[in-house]
Amino acid sequence: MHPALSVIFLTTLIGVGQGMFLALFTGQSYAAAQFLPAQDSSGFYGAGSLIALTFLIAGLMSSFFHLGHPERAWRAAAMWRTSWLSREVIVLPLVMMFVFVYGVMHFMGWDTVIATTDTVVTFHASLLVGALGSLAVFTLFLCTAMIYAAIKFLQEWSNPLTVINYLLLGTASGFTLATAFSHAAAPDLLRFYGTWAIIITVAAFITRSASLIRNTRLKYKSTIQSAIGVRHNQIVQKSQGAMGGSYNTREYFHGKKAVFLQSIKWIFMVLVFALPILLLVAGMRNNNIMVLNAAFIVQFIGLLFERWLFFAQARHPQNIYYQTV
Amino acid sequence: MTQLALVIDLNVCVGCHACVTSCKEWNTSGPAGSMSDDNPYGMEPTGTFFNRVQTYEVGCFPNTETIHFPKSCLHCEDAPCVPVCPTGASYKRESDGIVLVDYDKCIGCKYCSWACPYGAREFDEHQKVMKKCTLCVDRIYDTNLPESERKPACVMACPTSARLFGDVHDPQSEVSVAIREQGGYALMPEWGTNPANHYLPRRKTRLHIHEDELVRADNPLKKEQRKPSGPVTEPTLDDSTSW
Numbered sequence: 372m373h374p375a376l377s378v379i380f381l382t383t384l385i386g387v388g389q390g391m392f393l394a395l396f397t398g399q400s401y402a403a404a405q406f407l408p409a410q411d412s413s414g415f416y417g418a419g420s421l422i423a424l425t426f427l428i429a430g431l432m433s434s435f436f437h438l439g440h441p442e443r444a445w446r447a448a449a450m451w452r453t454s455w456l457s458r459e460v461i462v463l464p465l466v467m468m469f470v471f472v473y474g475v476m477h478f479m480g481w482d483t484v485i486a487t488t489d490t491v492v493t494f495h496a497s498l499l500v501g502a503l504g505s506l507a508v509f510t511l512f513l514c515t516a517m518i519y520a521a522i523k524f525l526q527e528w529s530n531p532l533t534v535i536n537y538l539l540l541g542t543a544s545g546f547t548l549a550t551a552f553s554h555a556a557a558p559d560l561l562r563f564y565g566t567w568a569i570i571i572t573v574a575a576f577i578t579r580s581a582s583l584i585r586n587t588r589l590k591y592k593s594t595i596q597s598a599i600g601v602r603h604n605q606i607v608q609k610s611q612g613a614m615g616g617s618y619n620t621r622e623y624f625h626g627k628k629a630v631f632l633q634s635i636k637w638i639f640m641v642l643v644f645a646l647p648i649l650l651l652v653a654g655m656r657n658n659n660i661m662v663l664n665a666a667f668i669v670q671f672i673g674l675l676f677e678r679w680l681f682f683a684q685a686r687h688p689q690n691i692y693y694q695t696v
Numbered sequence: 697m698t699q700l701a702l703v704i705d706l707n708v709c710v711g712c713h714a715c716v717t718s719c720k721e722w723n724t725s726g727p728a729g730s731m732s733d734d735n736p737y738g739m740e741p742t743g744t745f746f747n748r749v750q751t752y753e754v755g756c757f758p759n760t761e762t763i764h765f766p767k768s769c770l771h772c773e774d775a776p777c778v779p780v781c782p783t784g785a786s787y788k789r790e791s792d793g794i795v796l797v798d799y800d801k802c803i804g805c806k807y808c809s810w811a812c813p814y815g816a817r818e819f820d821e822h823q824k825v826m827k828k829c830t831l832c833v834d835r836i837y838d839t840n841l842p843e844s845e846r847k848p849a850c851v852m853a854c855p856t857s858a859r860l861f862g863d864v865h866d867p868q869s870e871v872s873v874a875i876r877e878q879g880g881y882a883l884m885p886e887w888g889t890n891p892a893n894h895y896l897p898r899r900k901t902r903l904h905i906h907e908d909e910l911v912r913a914d915n916p917l918k919k920e921q922r923k924p925s926g927p928v929t930e931p932t933l934d935d936s937t938s939w
Contacts, residue, residue, distance in 0.1 A: 372810070439804015439824025446783035446801055453779035456807050460782055521780070524813045524887050592886045593813065595752075599765050600881045600895055603754045612716070612748030612767065615740030618818040622809065688884065689815025692750065692767065 372525075373622050374682035377437035381430045382515055383544070383674045385463065386537065388426030389508045390545015391552075392470050395419045396501035397567070398549075398560055404492050408559045412477040415556045416497070420474025422552060423545075427467050455521050459514035466511050469504030473497055512538040519685075526589050527685040532582040539575035540643070540674060546571055547647055547670050550654070551663040565655045565663075569648050572670075576644040579677070583636065586684055593688040608694040620696045625683040635680045642673025699773060699793035700831055701864045701892035702851070703871045703880055704766050707899045708858040711749055711764030718853030719747040719768075719829075726834050728799055732822035744820045746829040747850055763898065766859070768850075769816040769829035770883065770891035771795050777808040777817065786826070793865075793892060794833055799825045813887050831861075864892055 395416055401407040410416065435441040447460040476482050476497045486494040516537035519528040546568035553560045595606045613620065625632075650666035653659070690696070723746055724731045733743030747768040754761045771788075775795050778788050785801035786808045788794070797808075797817075802825040809817040809826060817828045832848035835841065845852065851861045862871035871894070874880060880894035 437805060439806075439819070440802065443783070443801070443803045446785075447803055447805070448782070450779075450782050450784045454782045454807075456780065456805065457782035518807070522776075522811050524776075525810070593884050597884050597886060599752060599763070600883060600897065601752070601754055601763060605754065605756050607753045608750065609753050609762070610749075610751040612750045613742065613745075615735060615738075615742040617742060617745070617748070618809070618821075619815045622806065622819065623815065687810070687815070688813040688887075692815060 372682045372685045372687060373625055374679045375437055377433050377435075378682070379675055379678040380433035381437070382537070383541075383671065383678055384426050384430035384433060385466075385511070385515070386541025386674070387544045387548055387671065388423045388430065388470070389466065389511060390542040391419065391423035391426065391548050392466075392473075392508055392545070393505055393542055394546045394549035394564060394567070395423065395473075396505050398553075398557070398563070399495075399498060399501060401563070403494065403498055407563060410557045410560065412480060412482065415553075417474050417478035418556060419549070419552055420470050420477065422548070424467060424470045424474065427463070427470065431463060431467070455514050455517040459511065459518060462507060462511045462514050466504065466507045469500060469507050473500045473504055476500060509538070512541060519681075524593065524688050525685045526591060527582075527586050528681075530582065530585065532578055532585065535578045536575065536582055539571055539578055540677065543568060543571040543575045543643075544667070544670050544674055547651065547667045550651060551660065551667045554654075554658070554660045554663050561658070562655060565651050568666075569651055572644055572648055572651075576640075579643075591686065591688075593691055595691050595694070598688070598691040608692075611693055611695065616696075619689060620693050623687040623690050624693070624696050626696075627683065632680060632683055635676050635683070639673045639676035639680060642669055643677050644673075646670075647673070697793070697865055698791065698863050699771070699865045699892050700836070700862070701771055701793070701871060701894065702768070702831070702848070703860040703862075703864075703874050703894045703896060705858045705860070705874075705878075705896040706763055706765065707896060708856045709749075709764045709766060710856055710858075711751055711762075712855060713749050714853040714855055715766055715850035715859060716745060716747050716749055718849040720745055722832060722835065722849035723830070728830075728834075729823060731827065732820055734821065744818050744827055746818075746827065761898065766850075767814070767816070768893070769795060770814060770889070770893040771829075771831065773890040773892055774888060776887070776889055777812045780807050780811040782807065792863075794831050795828070796830055796833065797826050797828060799823070799827075802826050813884055813889065814891075836861075864894070 398407060399416060402409040438444060447457055450457045451461055482495045482497045484493055485496050513534060516534040520530060520533040523529045546564055550564040550568050553564050596602055647666045647670040650662050654662035654666055720731060731744040735741050747766060750765045750767055752763045752765060754763055771794055775788050778786050783801045783803055785798045787796060804824045806819055809819060817826050820827050836846050838846060847861050851859045860871050860874055862869040864871050866872060874896060875894045878896045880896050882891045882894055
């Protein structure tokens with residue numbers, strides 16, 4: 372497929388926003404159970420939600436550039452019964468709403484205690500909103516990934532690994548951002564977020580590698596024989612039905628050589644996994660905000676490469692009809 | 697239930713592109729607006745088409761065969777492009793099984809084109825909506841046209857009658873009989889899309905003549921001929937008989 376910048380930015384940006392929100396909610400849940408020290412409501416949870424929301428909005432903005440008619444985008448909520456894209460269109464604003472409400476509750480201090488156990492655990496109202504928001508975040512990861520995983524003849528995508536990768540890569544980048552953010556806003560949580568960021572990044576490395584290995588071993592179901600229905604193992608295409616190319620020759624081909632794809636693979640392997648882990652460790656050791664910021668920036672840039680390859684690697688069966696592109 | 701479809705006879709198609717040009721002519725002049733082109737008279741012309749003819753060479757020289765392969769929307773019975781559409785712009789008509797796009801609802805997200813394994817949909821770069829073969833829905837029901845002309849433009853244009861049009865759910869229709877009797881097949885059956893359009897395979901007409909049929913002992917053609925006379929060494933009847 373031809374990777375579209377708008378979709379690359381959409382999926383990576385909302386991934387960061389979603390991961391950041393999960394990080395905030397995890398921090399608050401641990402604090403509620405007194406596993407971690409409680410943090411300043413507006414300075415940490417409020418400001419953190421604002422950052423998460425900014426990423427989500429940036430992702431949404433980016434998605435509009437993908438549409439031919441962005442003014443009709445509201446229509447996209449209609450077919451949620453059958454279309455994962457439609458479901459994503461519904462869940463994304465829902466996530467944004469939860470993040471917004473969660474942030475406002477912390478900013479304004481509208482955070483009444485709704486229940487307590489004897490001494491240890493205190494349930495604030497914001498925890499409930501956070502839990503619902505996290506549920507929406509997980510649903511959004513599922514919707515985003517299923518848009519791709521649900522197309523069964525795009526065999527690179529049609530696999531549970533697609534969903535797992537979207538979840539883990541988004542969460543990893545969110546936790547890395549939370550680590551950098553906590554350096555200033557909540558130094559107590561620096562190691563907590565840093566450690567989780569590394570754990571999730573390692574998990575994402577395993578699952579993304581698994582999908583890369585799977586892709587190299589794929590056996591494609593469609594062949595030129597099944598595509599035109601002629602049983603002969605020597606079929607050569609002589610004309611494609613268009614002189615200057617067509618939508619079919621533009622949309623489904625990345626137009627790059629195999630070497631280019633290989634190099635993108637190694638670039639993102641280093642930028643998404645190896646380098647951020649090293650930078651996170653170094654940043655936590657030296658307590659250096661610049662290094663932690665670099666960890667996030669490097670990982671995000673790496674994710675842009677990762678997403679590019681995710682699209683470029685998918686071989687659409689229609690390409691069989693365009694053998695000489 | 698009706699399922700209108702095309703049946704394309706690869707044995708007859710000569711690759712003249714008349715279906716391509718007549719399709720473009722009819723549909724670009726239709727009420728749904730033009731099908732835009734870029735650089736139509738330049739070096740690299742490109743544009744939106746509902747139908748294209750491709751050419752394949754099968755076999756190894758000198759035993760090669762050229763196959764012209766017209767390619768358009770197959771109006772799948774389980775069309776994978778329809779459920780993925782987030783707006784409902786892409787739909788399959790209950791009444792006749794035609795898969796259509798509502799250009800006023802399409803947001804141009806291109807997801808349906810990703811979900812079509814055949815690459816039958818083309819995005820109009822100027823109108824920014826997804827387009828595809830309509831089976832000339834604005835023509836086949838037009839009662840102002842004589843009944844014989846209520847067919848898709850490509851079918852009307854085909855000089856070799858390689859394109860048949862009809863209801864594939866009616867077992868007695870021309871298309872069903874053609875599929876049944878001439879080995880009609882669907883493209884990429886592995887994805888379970890159940891395409892309504894079918895293709896008729898190349899068919900070789902071979903004459904099998906046995907030697908017996910060339911030289912026959914009792915060849916009736918020779919019945920009237922004079923029998924060959926035998927050698928005259930013995931006295932014949934003529935010698936011993938007085939007339």
